[in-house]
Amino acid sequence: MARISQKYFFITALVVVFFDQVSKFLFQQIVAPGEAKVIIPGFFKLVHVWNPGVAFGFFGNHPAWAKYLLMAVNLIAALGLYFLAKDKPKQVQFSAGLVAGGAIGNFIDRVCHGQVFDFLDFHIGPYHWPAFNLADSAITMGVLGLILIFSREDKLK
Template sequence: MPKLKQGLIVAALVIALDQISKYIILQVFMWGDLLKVTGFFDLVRAHNTGAAFSLFANQPGWQQGFFITVASIASIVIIYLLRRDTGSVLSKLSLSLILGGALGNLIDRLNHGYVVDFLSFHINSYYWPAFNIADSAITLGAIFLIWDSFKKP
Protein backbone atom coordinates (compact mmCIF):
# COMPACT_ATOMS: atom_id res chain seq x y z
CA MET A 1 0.00 0.00 0.00
CA PRO A 2 1.47 3.40 -0.90
CA LYS A 3 2.75 5.45 2.03
CA LEU A 4 0.34 8.31 1.33
CA LYS A 5 -2.67 6.01 1.55
CA GLN A 6 -1.41 4.48 4.81
CA GLY A 7 -0.77 7.93 6.23
CA LEU A 8 -4.22 9.15 5.27
CA ILE A 9 -5.82 6.09 6.88
CA VAL A 10 -3.99 6.82 10.16
CA ALA A 11 -5.01 10.49 9.95
CA ALA A 12 -8.63 9.51 9.23
CA LEU A 13 -8.68 7.22 12.28
CA VAL A 14 -7.40 10.05 14.47
CA ILE A 15 -10.03 12.40 13.05
CA ALA A 16 -12.81 9.84 13.57
CA LEU A 17 -11.83 9.10 17.19
CA ASP A 18 -11.43 12.81 17.90
CA GLN A 19 -14.73 13.89 16.37
CA ILE A 20 -16.75 11.02 17.87
CA SER A 21 -15.38 11.73 21.35
CA LYS A 22 -16.09 15.45 20.99
CA TYR A 23 -19.61 14.75 19.71
CA ILE A 24 -20.32 12.63 22.79
CA ILE A 25 -18.97 15.34 25.11
CA LEU A 26 -21.10 17.99 23.36
CA GLN A 27 -24.20 15.82 23.74
CA VAL A 28 -23.67 14.79 27.37
CA PHE A 29 -21.99 17.81 28.99
CA MET A 30 -22.94 21.46 29.21
CA TRP A 31 -20.13 24.02 28.91
CA GLY A 32 -18.12 23.96 32.16
CA ASP A 33 -19.50 20.61 33.41
CA LEU A 34 -17.03 18.33 35.18
CA LEU A 35 -17.20 14.62 35.99
CA LYS A 36 -14.60 13.26 38.40
CA VAL A 37 -13.40 9.90 37.05
CA THR A 38 -10.41 9.26 39.35
CA GLY A 39 -8.40 11.21 41.91
CA PHE A 40 -6.27 12.63 39.07
CA PHE A 41 -8.52 12.60 35.99
CA ASP A 42 -11.77 14.40 35.16
CA LEU A 43 -13.94 14.71 32.08
CA VAL A 44 -14.89 18.32 31.39
CA ARG A 45 -16.39 20.37 28.61
CA ALA A 46 -14.15 23.29 27.75
CA HIS A 47 -14.13 25.55 24.70
CA ASN A 48 -10.71 26.74 23.56
CA THR A 49 -10.56 29.61 21.07
CA GLY A 50 -6.78 29.76 21.44
CA ALA A 51 -3.88 27.43 20.80
CA ALA A 52 -2.28 24.93 23.18
CA PHE A 53 -2.74 25.87 26.84
CA SER A 54 -5.37 28.43 25.67
CA LEU A 55 -2.59 30.65 24.34
CA PHE A 56 -4.19 33.72 22.67
CA ALA A 57 -7.69 32.64 23.78
CA ASN A 58 -8.48 36.08 25.20
CA GLN A 59 -7.71 37.90 21.96
CA PRO A 60 -10.49 39.79 20.13
CA GLY A 61 -10.97 37.13 17.44
CA TRP A 62 -8.07 37.42 14.99
CA GLN A 63 -6.71 34.11 16.28
CA GLN A 64 -9.49 32.04 14.71
CA GLY A 65 -8.53 32.94 11.15
CA PHE A 66 -4.86 32.63 12.02
CA PHE A 67 -5.21 29.11 13.48
CA ILE A 68 -7.44 28.00 10.60
CA THR A 69 -4.81 29.24 8.14
CA VAL A 70 -1.91 27.63 10.02
CA ALA A 71 -3.72 24.27 10.30
CA SER A 72 -4.64 24.36 6.60
CA ILE A 73 -1.11 25.16 5.46
CA ALA A 74 0.41 22.60 7.84
CA SER A 75 -1.97 19.93 6.50
CA ILE A 76 -1.01 20.68 2.91
CA VAL A 77 2.71 20.52 3.75
CA ILE A 78 2.26 17.24 5.65
CA ILE A 79 0.35 15.66 2.76
CA TYR A 80 3.16 16.76 0.43
CA LEU A 81 5.74 15.17 2.76
CA LEU A 82 3.72 11.94 2.95
CA ARG A 83 3.51 11.82 -0.88
CA ARG A 84 7.29 12.13 -1.23
CA ASP A 85 7.61 8.56 0.07
CA THR A 86 10.90 9.28 1.83
CA GLY A 87 11.73 8.98 5.50
CA SER A 88 11.28 6.21 7.99
CA VAL A 89 8.08 4.43 8.94
CA LEU A 90 8.18 6.28 12.27
CA SER A 91 8.43 9.67 10.56
CA LYS A 92 5.46 8.79 8.33
CA LEU A 93 3.44 7.70 11.37
CA SER A 94 4.43 10.91 13.15
CA LEU A 95 3.31 13.08 10.25
CA SER A 96 0.05 11.13 9.96
CA LEU A 97 -0.74 11.64 13.66
CA ILE A 98 0.01 15.37 13.39
CA LEU A 99 -2.14 15.62 10.25
CA GLY A 100 -5.08 13.87 11.90
CA GLY A 101 -4.81 16.04 14.99
CA ALA A 102 -4.50 19.27 13.03
CA LEU A 103 -7.53 18.41 10.90
CA GLY A 104 -9.55 17.27 13.94
CA ASN A 105 -9.06 20.63 15.63
CA LEU A 106 -9.56 22.47 12.32
CA ILE A 107 -12.97 20.83 11.95
CA ASP A 108 -13.91 22.14 15.41
CA ARG A 109 -12.79 25.67 14.59
CA LEU A 110 -14.78 25.66 11.36
CA ASN A 111 -17.91 24.11 12.92
CA HIS A 112 -17.96 25.77 16.35
CA GLY A 113 -15.49 28.66 16.35
CA TYR A 114 -13.53 26.91 19.12
CA VAL A 115 -11.88 23.58 19.88
CA VAL A 116 -13.69 21.20 22.25
CA ASP A 117 -11.40 20.01 25.06
CA PHE A 118 -12.49 17.40 27.58
CA LEU A 119 -9.58 15.49 29.11
CA SER A 120 -8.43 17.04 32.38
CA PHE A 121 -5.58 15.68 34.48
CA HIS A 122 -4.53 17.07 37.85
CA ILE A 123 -2.47 16.49 40.95
CA ASN A 124 -4.33 17.80 43.98
CA SER A 125 -5.27 21.38 43.04
CA TYR A 126 -2.75 21.68 40.15
CA TYR A 127 -4.62 21.15 36.86
CA TRP A 128 -3.01 20.54 33.50
CA PRO A 129 -4.91 22.47 30.79
CA ALA A 130 -7.75 20.40 29.32
CA PHE A 131 -7.04 18.79 25.95
CA ASN A 132 -8.53 16.31 23.47
CA ILE A 133 -7.61 13.35 21.27
CA ALA A 134 -6.43 15.62 18.41
CA ASP A 135 -4.06 17.40 20.79
CA SER A 136 -2.78 14.02 22.00
CA ALA A 137 -2.13 12.87 18.43
CA ILE A 138 -0.23 16.07 17.62
CA THR A 139 1.87 15.70 20.78
CA LEU A 140 2.64 12.02 20.13
CA GLY A 141 3.49 12.79 16.51
CA ALA A 142 5.91 15.53 17.58
CA ILE A 143 7.54 13.24 20.17
CA PHE A 144 7.93 10.47 17.57
CA LEU A 145 9.44 12.94 15.07
CA ILE A 146 11.98 14.08 17.65
CA TRP A 147 12.74 10.46 18.57
CA ASP A 148 13.18 9.58 14.90
CA SER A 149 15.54 12.52 14.38
CA PHE A 150 18.02 10.95 16.83
CA LYS A 151 18.20 7.72 14.82
CA LYS A 152 20.91 7.33 12.21
CA PRO A 153 19.66 7.55 8.61
Protein backbone atom coordinates in the same frame (compact mmCIF):
# COMPACT_ATOMS: atom_id res chain seq x y z
CA MET B 1 -2.82 1.30 -10.26
CA ALA B 2 -0.37 3.85 -8.88
CA ARG B 3 1.16 3.15 -5.50
CA ILE B 4 0.11 5.64 -2.84
CA SER B 5 3.42 6.61 -1.28
CA GLN B 6 1.77 8.14 1.78
CA LYS B 7 -0.79 5.46 2.65
CA TYR B 8 0.22 5.25 6.32
CA PHE B 9 0.01 9.05 6.53
CA PHE B 10 -3.52 9.13 5.07
CA ILE B 11 -4.84 6.18 7.06
CA THR B 12 -3.45 7.54 10.34
CA ALA B 13 -4.74 11.07 9.71
CA LEU B 14 -8.23 9.79 8.79
CA VAL B 15 -8.42 7.54 11.86
CA VAL B 16 -7.38 10.43 14.13
CA VAL B 17 -9.92 12.83 12.58
CA PHE B 18 -12.68 10.23 12.86
CA PHE B 19 -12.06 9.34 16.51
CA ASP B 20 -11.43 12.96 17.47
CA GLN B 21 -14.73 14.15 16.01
CA VAL B 22 -16.72 11.18 17.36
CA SER B 23 -15.24 11.63 20.85
CA LYS B 24 -15.98 15.36 20.84
CA PHE B 25 -19.57 14.73 19.77
CA LEU B 26 -20.09 12.02 22.41
CA PHE B 27 -18.55 13.94 25.27
CA GLN B 28 -20.59 17.04 24.43
CA GLN B 29 -23.64 14.82 25.02
CA ILE B 30 -22.27 13.26 28.22
CA VAL B 31 -20.96 16.38 29.98
CA ALA B 32 -23.03 19.57 30.08
CA PRO B 33 -21.36 22.99 29.68
CA GLY B 34 -19.74 24.02 32.94
CA GLU B 35 -20.15 20.52 34.37
CA ALA B 36 -17.38 18.11 35.36
CA LYS B 37 -17.69 14.35 35.82
CA VAL B 38 -15.07 12.96 38.17
CA ILE B 39 -13.70 9.69 36.84
CA ILE B 40 -10.71 9.19 39.17
CA PRO B 41 -10.95 11.47 42.24
CA GLY B 42 -7.96 13.76 42.60
CA PHE B 43 -6.61 12.81 39.17
CA PHE B 44 -8.99 12.74 36.17
CA LYS B 45 -12.33 14.21 35.21
CA LEU B 46 -14.33 14.90 32.07
CA VAL B 47 -15.18 18.53 31.43
CA HIS B 48 -17.03 20.57 28.81
CA VAL B 49 -14.68 23.38 27.79
CA TRP B 50 -14.49 25.48 24.62
CA ASN B 51 -11.01 26.76 23.86
CA PRO B 52 -10.89 29.84 21.60
CA GLY B 53 -7.08 29.89 21.62
CA VAL B 54 -4.37 27.47 20.62
CA ALA B 55 -2.74 24.76 22.71
CA PHE B 56 -3.56 25.03 26.40
CA GLY B 57 -5.67 28.15 25.82
CA PHE B 58 -2.75 30.37 24.77
CA PHE B 59 -3.94 33.42 22.83
CA GLY B 60 -7.52 32.78 23.96
CA ASN B 61 -8.27 36.51 24.02
CA HIS B 62 -7.13 37.06 20.46
CA PRO B 63 -8.71 39.52 18.02
CA ALA B 64 -11.39 38.14 15.68
CA TRP B 65 -9.05 37.90 12.67
CA ALA B 66 -6.70 35.60 14.59
CA LYS B 67 -9.23 32.75 14.29
CA TYR B 68 -8.63 32.72 10.54
CA LEU B 69 -4.88 32.82 11.06
CA LEU B 70 -5.12 29.78 13.36
CA MET B 71 -7.21 27.96 10.78
CA ALA B 72 -4.67 28.73 8.06
CA VAL B 73 -1.82 27.50 10.27
CA ASN B 74 -3.72 24.23 10.85
CA LEU B 75 -4.14 23.65 7.11
CA ILE B 76 -0.58 24.67 6.24
CA ALA B 77 0.76 22.33 8.94
CA ALA B 78 -1.30 19.40 7.62
CA LEU B 79 -0.19 20.11 4.04
CA GLY B 80 3.44 20.47 5.07
CA LEU B 81 3.28 17.16 6.92
CA TYR B 82 1.88 15.51 3.80
CA PHE B 83 5.01 16.55 1.91
CA LEU B 84 7.26 15.62 4.82
CA ALA B 85 5.83 12.09 4.81
CA LYS B 86 6.06 11.60 1.05
CA ASP B 87 8.10 8.49 0.22
CA LYS B 88 9.32 8.22 3.83
CA PRO B 89 9.32 5.08 5.98
CA LYS B 90 6.02 4.13 7.59
CA GLN B 91 7.05 5.36 11.07
CA VAL B 92 7.53 8.89 9.65
CA GLN B 93 4.20 8.67 7.82
CA PHE B 94 2.47 7.42 10.97
CA SER B 95 3.88 10.19 13.19
CA ALA B 96 3.19 12.89 10.58
CA GLY B 97 -0.33 11.46 10.14
CA LEU B 98 -0.96 11.79 13.88
CA VAL B 99 -0.01 15.48 13.79
CA ALA B 100 -1.94 16.19 10.58
CA GLY B 101 -5.03 14.32 11.80
CA GLY B 102 -4.98 16.28 15.05
CA ALA B 103 -4.54 19.58 13.21
CA ILE B 104 -7.46 18.73 10.91
CA GLY B 105 -9.64 17.62 13.83
CA ASN B 106 -9.11 20.94 15.59
CA PHE B 107 -9.53 22.78 12.27
CA ILE B 108 -12.99 21.22 11.89
CA ASP B 109 -13.92 22.53 15.36
CA ARG B 110 -12.74 26.04 14.46
CA VAL B 111 -14.74 26.02 11.21
CA CYS B 112 -17.92 24.61 12.80
CA HIS B 113 -17.80 26.29 16.23
CA GLY B 114 -15.18 29.06 16.08
CA GLN B 115 -13.26 27.31 18.87
CA VAL B 116 -12.03 23.88 19.91
CA PHE B 117 -13.85 21.51 22.28
CA ASP B 118 -11.71 20.05 25.10
CA PHE B 119 -12.91 17.41 27.56
CA LEU B 120 -9.97 15.55 29.16
CA ASP B 121 -8.84 17.14 32.43
CA PHE B 122 -5.96 15.78 34.54
CA HIS B 123 -4.70 17.07 37.85
CA ILE B 124 -2.70 15.88 40.84
CA GLY B 125 -3.47 17.84 43.97
CA PRO B 126 -2.87 21.52 43.20
CA TYR B 127 -1.10 20.73 39.91
CA HIS B 128 -3.45 20.97 36.96
CA TRP B 129 -2.86 20.28 33.27
CA PRO B 130 -5.11 22.35 30.95
CA ALA B 131 -8.02 20.43 29.43
CA PHE B 132 -7.37 18.87 26.04
CA ASN B 133 -8.86 16.45 23.48
CA LEU B 134 -7.85 13.48 21.32
CA ALA B 135 -6.59 15.74 18.52
CA ASP B 136 -4.23 17.44 20.97
CA SER B 137 -3.03 14.03 22.17
CA ALA B 138 -2.40 12.88 18.60
CA ILE B 139 -0.45 16.05 17.82
CA THR B 140 1.70 15.61 20.93
CA MET B 141 2.40 11.93 20.23
CA GLY B 142 3.13 12.63 16.56
CA VAL B 143 5.55 15.47 17.30
CA LEU B 144 7.36 13.33 19.89
CA GLY B 145 7.53 10.50 17.36
CA LEU B 146 8.98 12.78 14.68
CA ILE B 147 11.56 14.16 17.12
CA LEU B 148 12.60 10.65 18.10
CA ILE B 149 12.72 9.45 14.48
CA PHE B 150 14.71 12.39 13.15
CA SER B 151 17.06 12.39 16.14
CA ARG B 152 17.93 8.84 15.08
CA GLU B 153 17.80 9.56 11.35
CA ASP B 154 20.78 7.32 10.63
CA LYS B 155 18.51 4.39 11.59
CA LEU B 156 16.07 5.30 8.76
CA LYS B 157 18.55 4.53 6.00
